[in-house]
Amino acid sequence: MNQPALSAFLWSVADLLRGDYKQSDYGKVILPFTVLRRLDCVLESTKQAVLKEFADRQKAGLNPEPFLLRKAGQSFYNTSPLDMRKLMGDQDHIRENLFSYIQAFSPAVRDVFERFEFHTQVDRLHKAGLLYQVTERFAQVDLHPEAVDNHQMGLVFEELIRKFAEISNETAGEHFTPREVIRLMVNLIFIEDDDVLSKPGVVRTIYDPTAGTGGMLSVAGEYLEEHNPQARLTVFGQELNPESYAICKADMLIKGQDVANISFGNTLSDDGHPHKKFDYMLSNPPFGVEWKKVEKEIRKEHESQGFNGRFGPGLPRVSDGSLLFLLHLISKMRPAAEGGSRFGIVLNGSPLFTGGAGSGESEIRRYVLENDLLEAIVGLPTDMFYNTGIATYVWIISNRKPAARKGKVQLIDASGFWQKMRKSLGSKRKELSDEHIAEITRLFGQFVEAKQDGKPISRIFRNEDFGYRTITVERPLRDAAGKIVLGEKGKQKGKPQADSSLRDTENVPLAEDVEAYFKREVLPHAPDAWIDHDKTKVGYEIPFNRHFYVFTPPRPLAEIDADLKAVTDRIKQMIGGLSA
Structure with missing residues (x-):
């Protein structure tokens, strides 16, 4: 069964629920039942062997768990003689039998159904007289x-979540990232490591602090499986939304991952993997979401732990927490001496330039650039994500830059790399083709400047090109007669006093001498001005779009005049025709 047909089938269950359930609650039934049927099908072929092993080990008085896992060939098992098809044989006791079946799963699977609050939905379906019909519908579909x-299966879950989110006016994009964007990010973080990753038996770790339904972790696993079936990628993640967490955990169970590595909760206020470091990381944190709810814990960590904690460099404004995730990931990097790390994070435009010198945002950018952690930023097309049409950017961060990249940053403008989707999905109208992904990967891999149709699409800068000093320019305070007011006490005695109403600031590029700039740009216009050096601050911003702007000269005036004259003559003719 292909994915659209399968999604349509699962969606048809909604027809059964209509009337008894609000549309916004359909997902509470369909998602856990889909997971249940998937697990049911996965265990089908080993069911009898597991039941026999369970009986034998119980008789022997041994802990059966390790034996059952081996027999099931999975990282989970079920010890009930029931399965979903057998449940159909006893309509009168469907509720009790379904509960009994769920309870017979191994603990990690039971946790999945607790996160779905599945018992509540089973009771509700039972009271509505729908439980047997819904269970029967799922028992008929083959999800082996x-x-x-x-x-x-991952795509099916994502499509279902997107549909339910649209119905209930939630933001579907908080739960997952388009697969082609993930493929691009995975290509970029693995690109220089093909030699290492192709060694037999190599084990690497990957982490997603905003795991959603596990799409990023899954695509990374698929990439490695494709390039080196003998390599092993151990995945770690954390997710805040209970339904997404349940799906992610179920998906990882089926893939044989250790689900203890997937934590539940808010990554920023309650890190589920404290003190752990990873080889690779990926994240698509929610765009522009405020962090007021966890402000107390974050400020406490920032103030009490400083650079020993995660948020030493600074805190962004409370209205947008995405840079906190960037800092969190930096704290999870393996030291360079132990092999280092590389990660990709999707951010909107705001973290590139929001906040002046000395602000939390600027201090975070300063930390990243002065520590030579930023490899590249890729500007994606608009309308790429399910819940927003805004421009987005993939940042690639590493503490093990190849020699050629040291001290440099590559900006790639991929905003023109897209094809129109046959059918829009929420706000997503555009997608990256395989060719687009390959071209962006090539530009990054070759670390070259490039143009397309005369416009730059890849540029390379020095880290300091994004830095500047904000200098404070003072002008003297004058009395009513126009005479300069001098200080009378302390250090200010005999010195001209500053007029705060005439105070101004100038941003001087880091690479430029401040005094030379001041003489050239300020003194010709204000000969009595001076710099208050005590107020100088260093700032960093990355004006991405400005670096790719191409000036298009206006048409010659004679050409515009000729066009206007032609239009005017046509209007005169029309007026003449009306009056004739």
């Missing part, structure tokens, strides 16, 4: 991995 592979 041979019929629906893991990749397809």
